[in-house]
Amino acid sequence: MIVYSEELKKEIKYKTSRSSGAGGQNVNKVESKVALLWDFENSSLLNPEQKILLKEKLQNRLQADGLLQIESSESRSQLANKENAFKKLVYVLQQSLKPSKKRVATKIPRSKILARLDRKSKHAEKKSNRRWRME
Template sequence: MNFTKADLRKELTYRASRSGGKGGQNVNKVATKVELLFDLQQSALFTGEDKVWLTAKLQSRLNRDGLIHLTSEESRSQLDNKERAVDKLYALLEQALQRPKARKPTKVSKQARAKRLEQKRLQSVKKQLRKSDY
């Protein structure tokens, strides 16, 4: 990882709106739902190669303007929802940047090959014994 949550916060845009769900009268008065927008292509945190990789991995998360759009409305506090949205984005980017290890091709061992052939031979014998002579 070459970025921190603090670095990430500098490039985020937030929008707040009224949230649904629990909260009673608070829901009707206070804008606690947080929408987080992150422009991946304009970010200075990632190299060009990382941006291409992230764009491919997060294609389903990008809106038509090329922004990553996350929402959080679990809490009754706007500040808590902001923190949760940042945590979600950080986890999403962290997971998307994981590169899979290259598979090292290996040969089947002699013992495994012999065991497989022995099982095939035993199966064949079993089938031969089932055949009737008449």
């Protein structure tokens, strides 16, 4: 499992751009929006099974060249946005590499089946009693 590590920080590249939203003149002149790019395919921190798992689970977040991109523009500070993007990356990795639980198939109890059938027959009887009959 990858933890908050310096090795991971060395493999990351950052791109900055002008952010949208509140901030006044700050928005127009400061590049505070941060896009974090990580090439996990060439990462030395992951084993091949983890790389395959990430490729499957993060398919919608990957760019055409295989880079994982995470953006942050919540703060007016570029440094705060870098830290926030890195935290998002760590969270995404932890969620993606977490083993999924196997579903245990269970059988419906006989009492529940009988109760459902009883409800159905009572409902059908109620409906049939509403019908107009010629006698």
